[in-house]
Amino acid sequence: MILPVVVYGHPVLRKVAEDITKDYEGLSQLIDDMKQTMYKAEGVGLAAPQIGLAIRLFVIDATPMEEDYPELKDFKKVFINAHVIETHGELVVESEGCLSLPGIREDVVRPSKVRIQYVDENFTPHDEVFEGFAARVIMHEYDHTEGKMFVDHLSPLKKKFIKGKLNNITKGNVDVSYRIKTATGK
Numbered sequence: 001m002i003l004p005v006v007v008y009g010h011p012v013l014r015k016v017a018e019d020i021t022k023d024y025e026g027l028s029q030l031i032d033d034m035k036q037t038m039y040k041a042e043g044v045g046l047a048a049p050q051i052g053l054a055i056r057l058f059v060i061d062a063t064p065m066e067e068d069y070p071e072l073k074d075f076k077k078v079f080i081n082a083h084v085i086e087t088h089g090e091l092v093v094e095s096e097g098c099l100s101l102p103g104i105r106e107d108v109v110r111p112s113k114v115r116i117q118y119v120d121e122n123f124t125p126h127d128e129v130f131e132g133f134a135a136r137v138i139m140h141e142y143d144h145t146e147g148k149m150f151v152d153h154l155s156p157l158k159k160k161f162i163k164g165k166l167n168n169i170t171k172g173n174v175d176v177s178y179r180i181k182t183a184t185g186k
Contacts, residue, residue: 003037008149058145086115114130115129172184
């Protein structure tokens, strides 16, 4: 089932998400629904807070970007109870967008490597290091489980420039090809 994407201004996007157990009700269906929602919205990642659930779960399928970023070949993963252990490497500036911030793309500085511990959809534990754009996609989605969004990484001046766009998103005044949900339920 394709779910509405929660947009900027909704309080769930600012909550620190909770870990879940393997008997979380409907988890398998939820993961499938999140993937369908991500594909419908033409995203490469989707975190549970973006569909209104403050749980530590995000899905990624960044394979559409593999031509520009070879490390994304076959990069499809489910991250449950993810916790970043460390970030390192050089700081890299890349443009980012977000399904919860439709119409906004900005340059964001992030480290080039991330070490993350998580369990997959079978609750198999992983402790992995990702580099390059794969690390960026993971850190972007991980931020959602920490109650952060990519605009939080922008300078105060940049934030001031996009304030009008953020206000419009909060009100639901955006043109998107997918269903959205605002704080007011619109």
